[in-house]
Amino acid sequence: MNDEDFTRGDVTDLTDVAETEQFSVSLRCSCVRLVPYRFEITEPVCFTSKGVRISGVLQDKDEKFELHIHKQEVIKVIAHFGNVEPAQPLVTLYLLKTCAEYVKTQLKLPDDQPHDQVGFKTHSFHTRRLILLFDSVTMSARGIIKSMFSCVDEISSTDAAEILERIADSDRKTQDKSSQPPPRQLRADEQVSLLMYPPKGTGSLCIRMEDYVCLTKESYLNDIIIDFYLLWLRNTLIPEPQRERTHIFSTFFYKRLTTLTRPADMKQTAAQKRHARVQKWTKVVDIFDKDFIIVPINEQSHWFLAIICFPNLKGPVTFDTNQPVEPQHLKRARGKKVSLQIGNTTITPLTKRGEGGQLPAALTADNVCRIADDESERDEAEGDDSDMASEDSENSNSAKEPAATPTSTTTPSNPSQSNSNSQSTPSGPARNIASDDVPAVKQPLILIFDSLAGASRSRVVATLRDYLTCEYRVKKPDAQAHVFNKDNMPGHCVKVPQQNNFTDCGLYLLQYVEQFFSEPIRDYRLPIKQLTNWFDFLTVTKKREDIANLIQQLMDEGNQQQRHILPVIEFPTLNGQLVEYPEDTESAEFEEEEGHDDDDPNSELHDDNNTGTDMEVDPVNEEPAQGGKPAAVATVTTTATATTGKRFVLKRRLQNGSVSSPSNGNGEASSNGGILMPQLVSTAAGSAGVSPGVAHLAPRGPSGGLKIRKIEP
Numbered sequence: 001m002n003d004e005d006f007t008r009g010d011v012t013d014l015t016d017v018a019e020t021e022q023f024s025v026s027l028r029c030s031c032v033r034l035v036p037y038r039f040e041i042t043e044p045v046c047f048t049s050k051g052v053r054i055s056g057v058l059q060d061k062d063e064k065f066e067l068h069i070h071k072q073e074v075i076k077v078i079a080h081f082g083n084v085e086p087a088q089p090l091v092t093l094y095l096l097k098t099c100a101e102y103v104k105t106q107l108k109l110p111d112d113q114p115h116d117q118v119g120f121k122t123h124s125f126h127t128r129r130l131i132l133l134f135d136s137v138t139m140s141a142r143g144i145i146k147s148m149f150s151c152v153d154e155i156s157s158t159d160a161a162e163i164l165e166r167i168a169d170s171d172r173k174t175q176d177k178s179s180q181p182p183p184r185q186l187r188a189d190e191q192v193s194l195l196m197y198p199p200k201g202t203g204s205l206c207i208r209m210e211d212y213v214c215l216t217k218e219s220y221l222n223d224i225i226i227d228f229y230l231l232w233l234r235n236t237l238i239p240e241p242q243r244e245r246t247h248i249f250s251t252f253f254y255k256r257l258t259t260l261t262r263p264a265d266m267k268q269t270a271a272q273k274r275h276a277r278v279q280k281w282t283k284v285v286d287i288f289d290k291d292f293i294i295v296p297i298n299e300q301s302h303w304f305l306a307i308i309c310f311p312n313l314k315g316p317v318t319f320d321t322n323q324p325v326e327p328q329h330l331k332r333a334r335g336k337k338v339s340l341q342i343g344n345t346t347i348t349p350l351t352k353r354g355e356g357g358q359l360p361a362a363l364t365a366d367n368v369c370r371i372a373d374d375e376s377e378r379d380e381a382e383g384d385d386s387d388m389a390s391e392d393s394e395n396s397n398s399a400k401e402p403a404a405t406p407t408s409t410t411t412p413s414n415p416s417q418s419n420s421n422s423q424s425t426p427s428g429p430a431r432n433i434a435s436d437d438v439p440a441v442k443q444p445l446i447l448i449f450d451s452l453a454g455a456s457r458s459r460v461v462a463t464l465r466d467y468l469t470c471e472y473r474v475k476k477p478d479a480q481a482h483v484f485n486k487d488n489m490p491g492h493c494v495k496v497p498q499q500n501n502f503t504d505c506g507l508y509l510l511q512y513v514e515q516f517f518s519e520p521i522r523d524y525r526l527p528i529k530q531l532t533n534w535f536d537f538l539t540v541t542k543k544r545e546d547i548a549n550l551i552q553q554l555m556d557e558g559n560q561q562q563r564h565i566l567p568v569i570e571f572p573t574l575n576g577q578l579v580e581y582p583e584d585t586e587s588a589e590f591e592e593e594e595g596h597d598d599d600d601p602n603s604e605l606h607d608d609n610n611t612g613t614d615m616e617v618d619p620v621n622e623e624p625a626q627g628g629k630p631a632a633v634a635t636v637t638t639t640a641t642a643t644t645g646k647r648f649v650l651k652r653r654l655q656n657g658s659v660s661s662p663s664n665g666n667g668e669a670s671s672n673g674g675i676l677m678p679q680l681v682s683t684a685a686g687s688a689g690v691s692p693g694v695a696h697l698a699p700r701g702p703s704g705g706l707k708i709r710k711i712e713p
Contacts, residue, residue, distance in 0.1 A: 008102070011051035011068045023148075024048045025141045030088075032056060033131040035167060036174045037109065039065070045132060047144055052093070054132070058108060065106050069130075073099035077152045079145065080160035081137045087160035089134040091145065100128035131167070183563040188213050194566070195551060197228055198235065199558050205231065212551060215544045216569045221506030223251040226296055226303065229510050229547055238517050246517075247287050248294040253278060254306075254460075255298065257467060258378040274379060274463070275470035286475050288312045292516075296509055297460065299378070303505040304450040305512050306460060309442070309524060311468055315488065316443035319523065325441055328526060330389045330490055381466045383458030387486040388493065389526045440523035444484075446491045447528070451499040451508035461491030495532050497540070504540065511540045542573040 014022045026044035032054055033039075042064065043055040051070040058065055076094035080087055095103065137145075146152050186192065188209065195207040211224040227250050234248055256278050263273045287293050293308035316325050446464055448457045465484040472482050499508050515534050552566050573579060 006070075006072075008068060008070065009050075011048050011053050011070060012046055014049060017049055022049055023144055025144045027137060027141055028135050029054075030133045030135060033133065033167060034103065034107065034109075035129075035131070036170050037107070038171075039107065045134075047141070047148060049148070061108070063108075065108075067103060067106055069093065069095065069099060069103075071148060074149060075151065077145070077149045078155055079152055080155050080157060081142045082157055083136055087157040087164055089137045090160055090163070091132045091134070092163075093130045093132070095128045095130060097128070103128070103130065131163075181562045183565050185565045186567050188567040188569060194564070195555050195558065197231065197554060203231075207551060212548065212566060213569060215548050215571070217544065217572045218501070218503050220301065220503055221303070221510075223298070225547065226251050226506055226509065229550075230294065230296065230513060232550065233510075233514055233517070237514060242291075242517070245289075245291040246294065247285060247290045247292070249281070249296070251296045251298060253281060254295055254463075256281075258380050258463060260379045270379070271381065271466035271470055274381075275467055275474075278467075279471075279474065282471065282475075287471065288475055294513060295464065299460075302452060303509045304448065304452075304457075305509045306457075306464060307447045307449070307516065308464060308468070309445040309447060311444060311484075311489075313442070313444050314482075316441045316524075319440040319442050325439070327443075327487075330526060380459040381462035383456070383460070383462035385456055385458050387458050387462060387491060389490045438525075440525070442524045444489045445524055445526070446489060448491065448493045449496050449509070449512040450493060451496070451505050453493065453495070453498060457493060458491065465489055465491075490526060492526050492528065494528050497532065497534055497537075500537075507540050507543045511535055511543060538573070538576075538578065541578065542571075542576050545571040545573045545576070 012024070014024070024046060026046045029041045029045040031038055031040055032045075037059055039056045039059055041054065041056040046053040051068060051073070054067040054069070056065055057063070073096050074093050075096060078092040078094075080090050083089060186194075186209070190209050192209050193206055194209060194212060196204045197207065198204055205224060205228050207224060207228055211222060211228075214220060214222045214225060230248050234243060234246065238246060257274050259277070261277060264276065265272075268276065287308075288311055290312070291310055293311065295306040295308065297304055297306055316327055317323060318325060446461045448460065450457065465486075468484040468489065469482070472479075472484070476482075496512060497508065499505055512534075519534065521528060521531075548566065548569070548571070555564055555566070571579070
């Protein structure tokens, strides 16, 4: 049909049709459907030699309409003429797109609603379905309709009944949706509960608005978000057989284990006192039936992860056949310089260290991420770096593998640089590939995954060993006593992707757990290598947005009444792509603070052996920052004299010139006692059309809008 030659007219006017070709038949029609819309018919539908005339009343309006559809505008007809139950007679007209637009205009359908069939398969983009439901169709009318259209496809009563059922289902959904109140946009300052997860059963977590808000860019993840995502991972990502072999402790476990309380039995050892605080936590579970025990830890506002592997084994066995193998000869870590890397800042100790090889407490990785908060002293077991397995331990498998590229001293603070590095270096497998002569093994281990490598974790490992020893005595009272030590339960700090800012440690902890089960380690010989490039920068950076979308999805699934839409907050990504703010600059500085009254003169800070420790801050090779300005990173050399009570706090200088300390997990900043509130992004007046559940960012500052950079995985 040529659209230029076509003129729509009254199909019942047959004056210009030869008398021998004229025919007309009228059928009583109960309604006409353009799903999800329904229109009542006021006059019988008239089929003529020119086309079809349909007259009726507009939906929810006291207005009449009249459609004149010419037969050349109908490209296909599906019909069921029989009057056999359970289907009533129907005729479905497939219309050209131009005709469908005409129908839409005549029926006054809104532009933002689909006028095509919902719930049915469309044969082409240019087809639309108009369904006519009749009370009955006479034999003569059937013949006229068949002769009128050359493309009539008759269907059975079963197929017709299926179509009618789909229409009824669409009506039910439309009715349910219309009965619900309109969605409500929540505000970030509302004190409301958003979600209970899981919705049923014991051990549910309550996600509140303040928990959601901590997903804001440059904010610390709190314990609720950490516990929620770990629980969700366990229920969705971990396969059922492995799920039964995995136990995940909450973020409060290690804090409770190491928090001093009044003991019930004064004759208990220090390890027994610690175990007594958490003994009820495993009342209904035997952790020695598990392969993996996940322990999220927060020390001085820095999140890191400990995973206890195969606590039920007494020694190494082959990975697949569980045949005992000869234990490894492990080299122990010795005191050596440990560099901490945050963005473009490298912190390297120049002179002697404290006993055991660790940095003075005020200069460790913990305090780089901390807020100078005065947490109560932890009750941890004594540990030494020599208790940890060294990276130089003999591993026949790893000797045959290419060396992993270290990132602890090359990770750029610029996300674009970091991504380019992750693209140039392919992500390595999360395992050690066993050679033919040395089989892969699994063995009892305590693995530490820390996004700020450098701090000693020997006390954490020693504390967990003591806990396992006491727990074994309780769970296996009839078995021979088993003492977990550095020989039968080695500790090892795994080289893993590192954070390049001050606030993403919680995201890295979650990504470590997710990666541990999605790309599992296949050989537990030490050292475990090839995890440096376990995942790329974008994967962990977009996790804030991913978790926010997950919370919105779970809210939608659980809310059967009014839908609640989460407030728009600022993420470092938008729809999985990095968002850059060219006007933002950030630099780091160390501020020296004088003595504190709460310093313990007996602590390691006041050890005479620790006096005169020099620290040097070395910038990595600097490249011009965005906008052509060089990155503002200076070389700073200062001295910490422990006996004077001085300490060093790493702070951030923001663009407006103010200096702020990173907030802790609850969003508090201790430098001024105030609250470090996340910056909310205002939305325009037309933001009502924003897709629900997806955070959209508005341009910031007078210098222009966002830059969105897509990173290919």
